Amino acid sequence: MEWAIIGIVIAVVVVFIALTIKIVPQQRVGVVERLGKFHRLLTPGLNILIPIIDQVRTYHDLRIQQANVPPQTVITKDNVQVQIDTIIFYQVVGPEEATYGISDYVYGVRNISTATMRQIIGKLELDETLSGREKISSDIRLALDEATEKWGVRIERVEVIDIKPPLDIQEAMDKQMKAERSKRAIVLEAEAAKQDMILRAEGDKQSKILKAEGDKEARIRQAEGFRQAQELEALGQAKAIQAVAEAEKTRIALIASAGLDERVLAYQSFEALGEIAKGPANKVFLPTSAVETLGSLGAIAEVFKASKDSK
16 A cells, blocks of 8 residues: 555656656747646746646747648649649748647648649649749749748748649640750751851852952062063163263263264264175165265274374
8 A cells, every 4th residue: 555655656746747847859849838828938958837737738840841732733724734743841930829820830831832823823824834833833932921921930942843734745745845856956957057058158258269369469469570670671771771872972072082073973984884785785885975985094094093003
């Protein structure tokens, strides 16, 4: 009997301690009610309660958590049924509101996500739905933020995991995709051939232009060289003529200084007659003046002889 009493006392003590001392781990918080009314929150660490009077209503995990929304079949604007899987990341930021604002905030988040998703997809066509995952996620998050603000829950992120159209639609999309790729390949090949022809024509054009410019430059240089050669030749001839004239002038001046003007002319005429006589004609007709001049040849010979002797 005594052992039974002792056991009961120990059990009462254990229960009393369990009801009095509460150890809360990090990133968790407890909601304490006193006589059925919210009293305070249990923070991480050691907490003391009044047994029977104080009761822990619930604990909340303050870490970011995820809630999978079951696959939903929704209808697009162009009457195509698609199945969408989403996942929601949320965090409890108001333990008191999360406890008393809604009975099950996870269930509420899922329902709001499903309803919002149906509204959004109903306004989009299939192609917009398949390519608009980011927009769908953003719209669902905005709708959840408005509803969960008073629940003490903050939506961190909404992700559309998968969008599955019906099988026949998938097959049609695969065929369309293959056709688009084939079309793109043909267009790219044609574009490449076009570019190749353009580049070749451009290269041929540039080659002809360069060749014509080269020929033009060569002809210009050739003409310039010919012109300079003619100028140099003319200059040389002019200088030669000038030199001959100067020499002739000097010769005449020397002859004139020797006082042999008329006789020199007669002598030159005689030299000219001598050259004429060397030609093919066997007869030479002399004018009267020449005959008279010939008569003075003896005097001329004497003059040259005197000049030779003086040297």
